[in-house]
Amino acid sequence: MQAADKIAVVEKYIQAFANNDMNLIKEIYAENATVEDPVGSEVRHGIAAIVEFYQQAFGAGAKLELTGPARCAGHAVAFPFCVSVTGMKIHVIDLFEFNIGGKVTSMKAYWGPENITV
Numbered sequence: 001m002q003a004a005d006k007i008a009v010v011e012k013y014i015q016a017f018a019n020n021d022m023n024l025i026k027e028i029y030a031e032n033a034t035v036e037d038p039v040g041s042e043v044r045h046g047i048a049a050i051v052e053f054y055q056q057a058f059g060a061g062a063k064l065e066l067t068g069p070a071r072c073a074g075h076a077v078a079f080p081f082c083v084s085v086t087g088m089k090i091h092v093i094d095l096f097e098f099n100i101g102g103k104v105t106s107m108k109a110y111w112g113p114e115n116i117t118v
Helices: 003-019 022-028 046-059
Strands: 029-036 063-066 071-073 076-085 088-098 104-110
Touching: 003 022, 003 046, 003 063, 003 071, 003 076, 003 088, 022 029, 022 046, 029 046
Parallel strands: 029 104
Antiparallel strands: 063 076, 071 076, 076 088, 088 104
8 A cells, every 4th residue: 555545545534524424434444443542442343333433523523634744654644633623622643554455444543631722
């Protein structure tokens, strides 16, 4: 998977939030993927649990804005962004790991209380 392919997935992810597009979320993730948001919280396993997680985020009106360039290495991409939701902003770094087919198999979101502004 080339860097441009990984960055295209990041762009789809941002677009999914802009348009509340669950089909893009389903397109990005592998069936057996995991989501850990934030790191240290309960890990969501499988596409059904992942869809439920994103339904909650979309329902809360979360919108994402990239705050810097994506960094590609090996089978992964990391990218900084800001989540705007309900009168607050959360500054996050996500890490996507990909399978050979270009689907996200693992998403980890790095943020904590010190990354939240109101």
